[in-house]
Amino acid sequence: MTNKEQALSKVVPYLLAILVCDSGNIDRNSGKKTLVGIFDRVLTKKFPTSRWLSVYFKLIDAQGNYQFKVQYAQVQTGKILAEIQTDALTIESRLDTRDFLITYPAPLAIPEKGQYEFRIYANDMFLGRAVVNAELRE
Amino acid sequence: MSTTMKQTIESIKGISDEEPLKDVLPFVIPRDKLAVTDEFSSISPTLPSTMLLGALRDPRLRLLAPLTITFERENNDIVAYCEELEEFGFGTHLTEAIQDLQVTITELYFTLKEDSSGLGSHLTRVWNSLSQKIKEVA
Numbered sequence: 001m002t003n004k005e006q007a008l009s010k011v012v013p014y015l016l017a018i019l020v021c022d023s024g025n026i027d028r029n030s031g032k033k034t035l036v037g038i039f040d041r042v043l044t045k046k047f048p049t050s051r052w053l054s055v056y057f058k059l060i061d062a063q064g065n066y067q068f069k070v071q072y073a074q075v076q077t078g079k080i081l082a083e084i085q086t087d088a089l090t091i092e093s094r095l096d097t098r099d100f101l102i103t104y105p106a107p108l109a110i111p112e113k114g115q116y117e118f119r120i121y122a123n124d125m126f127l128g129r130a131v132v133n134a135e136l137r138e
Numbered sequence: 139m140s141t142t143m144k145q146t147i148e149s150i151k152g153i154s155d156e157e158p159l160k161d162v163l164p165f166v167i168p169r170d171k172l173a174v175t176d177e178f179s180s181i182s183p184t185l186p187s188t189m190l191l192g193a194l195r196d197p198r199l200r201l202l203a204p205l206t207i208t209f210e211r212e213n214n215d216i217v218a219y220c221e222e223l224e225e226f227g228f229g230t231h232l233t234e235a236i237q238d239l240q241v242t243i244t245e246l247y248f249t250l251k252e253d254s255s256g257l258g259s260h261l262t263r264v265w266n267s268l269s270q271k272i273k274e275v276a
Contacts, residue, residue, distance in 0.1 A: 010203065010204075012192045012193075012200070012201050012202065012203065012204055013192070014193070014200055015193060061200070075231055075232075075233055076230075076231055077180075077184060077231075078180070078184030078185055078231060078232050079180035079184055080180045080181050080182045080184070081180070081181070082181070083181055083182065117233060121192075122192065123190075124189075124190050125190040125191070125192030125204045126189055126190060126191055126192050126193065126236070127192045127193050128193055128195070129233065
C-alpha cells in the first residue's frame with residue numbers, strides 16, 4: 001500500500017444527490033452550478049448510439065482525503081464503458097456539503113437498448129448510482 | 139484536446155444524433171484518469187471480486203464503516219456475499235445483487251434490533267457488528 005492510499009479516509013460519505021444531464025456550467029464568481037437538461041431516459045432511432053452528457057453529484061459526511069470514481073456501466077452485461085477518477089482532494093468537515101460536476105470529454109457509448117448506470121465511489125466505497133434507460137424512439 | 143483523447147473519441151462506435159451544447163464552461167474536477175471504452179468492450183472486469191459497500195439505500199440508516207462484499211457467479215445469477223454478517227444478495231446482474239443484499243442487511247438490522255435482548259450468541263455477535271457499523275438517522 002502506498003503512502004497516498006494510506007492517507008485516504010475511511011469515513012463513509014453520504015450521497016445526497018446524483019443527476020445525469022446534457023451539460024452544466026459553473027458560475028465563475030459564485031461557484032454555483034447550473035444543470036441543463038436533466039434526464040433519466042435516452043430515446044434514439046437506432047443502436048448503437050452515444051451521448052454527450054454530464055453527471056452531477058453532491059455529498060455530505062465526508063472528512064479527510066478522497067479519490068472519487070465514477071463508473072459508467074451497462075447494467076445487464078456489467079460492462080464498464082467509461083471510468084473517471086479524481087485526484088485526491090481533502091474535505092475538512094463532515095458538516096460541509098460538496099458537489100461535483102463531471103462533463104465527459106467524449107460521448108458515452110450506448111451499445112443497445114437497456115439500462116445504464118453511473119456508479120459513484122469514494123475511496124473505492126460504493127455510495128450510490130444514477131440510472132438511465134435507453135429506448136428506441138418509435 | 140490531446141491526440142490520444144481525439145483518437146479515443148473517434149474510436150467510439152455509434153454516431154450520436156445530438157450535438158454537444160455550446161458555450162458552457164467545461165468540467166470542474168481534475169480528471170487525469172479518464173478511461174473510455176472502444177469496441178464496446180469493458181475496461182475492467184464485468185464482475186469485480188470484491189467491493190466496499192458504503193450505503194444501504196434506506197434513508198433511516200447510514201453506514202459508519204464500509205462492508206466488504208464479495209461476488210460470485212452462480213449459473214446465470216450473481217451472488218453478493220457479506221462475510222462478516224453472513225448474508226447474501228442475489229440478482230441477474232451486479233446491481234440487482236447489491237440491492238438485494240442492501241435490503242437484506244436493512245431487514246436484518248431492524249429485526250435484530252427488535253429482538254436484541256433475546257438473541258443467542260451468534261446473532262448477538264451479528265447484532266454487535268451491525269450496530270457498530272450502522273447508524274440510525276432521524
